[in-house]
Amino acid sequence: xxxxxxxxxxxxxxxxxxxxxxxxxxxxxxxxxxxxxxxxxxxxxxxxxxxxxxxxxxxxxxxxxxxxxxxxxxxxxxxxxxxxxxxxxxxxxxxxxxxxxxxxxxxxxxxxxxxxxxxxxxxxxxxxxxxxxxxxxxxxxxxxxxxxxxxxxxxxxxxxxxxxxxxxxxxxxxxxxxxxxxxx
Numbered sequence: 001x002x003x004x005x006x007x008x009x010x011x012x013x014x015x016x017x018x019x020x021x022x023x024x025x026x027x028x029x030x031x032x033x034x035x036x037x038x039x040x041x042x043x044x045x046x047x048x049x050x051x052x053x054x055x056x057x058x059x060x061x062x063x064x065x066x067x068x069x070x071x072x073x074x075x076x077x078x079x080x081x082x083x084x085x086x087x088x089x090x091x092x093x094x095x096x097x098x099x100x101x102x103x104x105x106x107x108x109x110x111x112x113x114x115x116x117x118x119x120x121x122x123x124x125x126x127x128x129x130x131x132x133x134x135x136x137x138x139x140x141x142x143x144x145x146x147x148x149x150x151x152x153x154x155x156x157x158x159x160x161x162x163x164x165x166x167x168x169x170x171x172x173x174x175x176x177x178x179x180x181x182x183x184x
Contacts, residue, residue: 002064003172007071008032008082010043013102013153017131017165018071020158021100024169025069030060032072032086046081053082055089062093069172074103074130077112087120098127100168104148105132129168131161 005022007029009015015031022029033056036042045051072083079087079099087094099117103109114128133148136157141147158165 003027003067003069004030004065005069005071006030006032006086008080010038010073011152014071014073016153016155017100017102021069021071021169025172030058032082034082043075047076047078051081052085052088055082055085062090066096068094068097070097070099072101074101074109074113077106077109079113079116084120091121094121097125098172099125100129102131102133102153104145105130105134127168127171129164131164136160
């Protein structure tokens with residue numbers, strides 16, 4: 001079973017997470033890149049009008065992968081639009097997948113993301129995990145979009161999510177199936 005991490009990161013928070021996962025899982029990595037420049041306004045317009053941003057060609061043959069790990073931000077309880085574009089463009093290749101995000105953190109959001117993924121790909125993800133930036137903030141800055149969206153995650157911040165990341169990683173590792181003769 002060959003796996004690939006496909007990630008989009010506007011602020012490099014999720015890029016840091018993608019590279020950390022790649023080291024842990026020893027799998028391939030693909031960065032989603034847009035043809036245009038991303039701004040706060042383009043994020044808002046994508047959300048309001050359900051726009052599908054254009055992506056640069058990735059030149060990776062996805063047919064050789066049986067398992068996908070998607071890493072991207074969540075914008076207003078929706079998958080970041082560049083990842084959504086990728087999913088729509090490549091859904092015929094995606095059979096088994098999981099999603100993980102460094103995001104602001106909103107109660108109940110994980111169910112919305114799971115539902116959005118299933119709607120796009122027509123089958124359930126193995127796992128959806130959120131790592132809340134809100135959990136990294138001091139009490140006076142919690143639950144504020146201004147602070148969660150401007151926070152830049154550092155490698156040592158990932159240590160605070162160690163248990164959740166370890167759980168996610170262990171769910172991605174597939175144990176080989178033993179035959180009846182090998183069990184003897």
